[in-house]
Amino acid sequence: MSTAMLLSATTRQVGRTQLFRTAVRRSYATEAAPKKPSNLPLYFMGAGVAGLGGYFYLNSTGKSVITQEKSPLDPENFxxxxxxxxxxxxxxxxxxxxxxxxxxxxxxxxxxxxxxxxxxxxxxxxxxxxxxxxxxxxxxxxxxxxxxxxxxxxxxxxxxxxxxxxxxxxxxxxxxxxxxKFPYKVNEFEEVALIGGGSGITPLYQIVTHALSNASNRTKFTLLFSNVTEADILLKSELEALKKKYPTKFDVVYILDKPPAGWTGPTGYISKEVLRQHVAPANLNEKVKVFVCGPPGQVAAVAGKKAGMKQGELGGILKELGYTEDQVYKF
CATH class of the missing domain: 2.40.30.10 (Translation factors)
Structure with a gap:
């Protein structure tokens, strides 16, 4: 049976399909935000597909593909x-x-x-x-x-x-x-600010690459990435490639503690002025989201300390600028 025929069969079975999601136990991680619908992956078990022992899912480009039945990873066991x-x-x-x-x-x-x-x-x-x-x-x-x-x-x-x-x-x-961690949904926000330091770039990178690869994405992303030296900037070539490919949807601002000669970007710690200049204003309410990930001292200064595995109260510069706890997520 061709992929087109399988997709057609699956469509006819939508009324009888069951949304299949794997429940996972949380541990060693920040408390999850309130559960929201997510669009990757969406599994649909249909009559024609089940006979092949696989599942359809919608990938980040919105294309339906046949993939394995489940992840090789285990949320319960190492x-x-x-x-x-x-x-x-x-x-x-x-x-x-x-x-x-x-x-x-x-x-x-x-x-x-x-x-x-x-x-x-x-x-x-x-x-x-x-x-x-x-x-x-x-x-x-x-x-x-x-x-x-x-x-x-x-x-x-x-x-x-x-x-x-x-x-x-x-x-x-x-x-x-x-x-x-956070159940990101494409186009849930109009503006997203990603504030990171050092190796804290990885969850921010996960979100932005996932969102930008979706052809329907309309969200504008701005990354503020703080490091000690220029050599410490991780994923720089990948970030620059994203900026070139999505010039109207992604921008990145590098902040260095020890800049080289001729550096024209911001220096030192992430300041209120830098945030005010590059992050969408708090009065956009539910249209703006700010994700923060970096060394504990930086997270505390920007958004307040985390409370162990929980988010903790909002504090720092973002609170001073009027953002609310609903607008900020700390990895």
Whole structure:
């Protein structure tokens, strides 16, 4: 049966189909925002499709494709995944590409993350002997087949990041997920500001690449990305490519603590003036959303401290500028 015939059969069965969603348990992550409908992935189990043992889903471009029955990831249990390739990115960051079995896709909902720990139960423990578990947001798209890519910055005091950087191709890492964060829906907002620092770029990158790849997207995104030096800017070439491809829908402003000679962009900390200049005003109400992810000190200064795994009260510069808790989400 052709794909067109399958799609036709599926359409006739819509009245009898069941929306299939996988329930996942939250742990080691920020408390999810109130649940809203999400458009990736949408699974429809139809008579013709079920006979093939697969599902239709609408990908980020709105095209229907046949894919595997479920994600190879497990939200309840850690599974070992083999490190396929390491791609150095800069002086302290590399891409770690893990192999997904049977050339499957991760099907991670946007936005969500994973949690990782050592495959060796005797390695990567804290001072109490408990496994160290840390969250990471993949930079590979949910529909990417056969691979899952983590962009990991090595920190001097980061035990998990040092462990991952110590892995060799062929080694494994224990991964659990997805861990849902914010259920992003295309065109839910007119303006979205993404405020990030350092490796906090990854969940922001996940959202913006997902949204911009949808042909129906009308939301304007502005990224304010703070780093120490120009060499520390992660995903810069990818961000510049997005800016070139979507000039009316995406803009990026880099802020550096230690700028090079001739730097014309903002410097120092993300200030009230920078936010006022580049972020859509709070009086747009539900039409504007601000996502924040970065070092704890930066998040606190911009949007107030998080309360453990919960959002915490809104504070910082965004509160001073009149934004409300409904308008801000802290990863």
């Amino acid at each position: 599974k070992d995944f083999k490190l396929k390739k390491i791609v150095p990115y800069n002086h302290n960051t590399s891409e770690f590409i893990f192999e997904l079995p049977n050339n499957e896709a991760s099907l991670l909902p946007v936005a969500s993350c994973l949690v990782v720990k050592s495959s060796d139960p005797e390695a990567l423990k804290d001072e109490k002997g408990k496994p160290i578990i840390r969250p990471y947001t993949p930079i590979s798209p949910p529909e990417k087949t056969g691979e899952l890519t983590l962009l990991v910055k090595k920190y001097d005091n980061g035990n998990a990041s040092k462990h991952i950087h110590g892995l060799k191709e062929g080694d494994t890492l224990a991964i659990k997920g997805p861990i849902p």
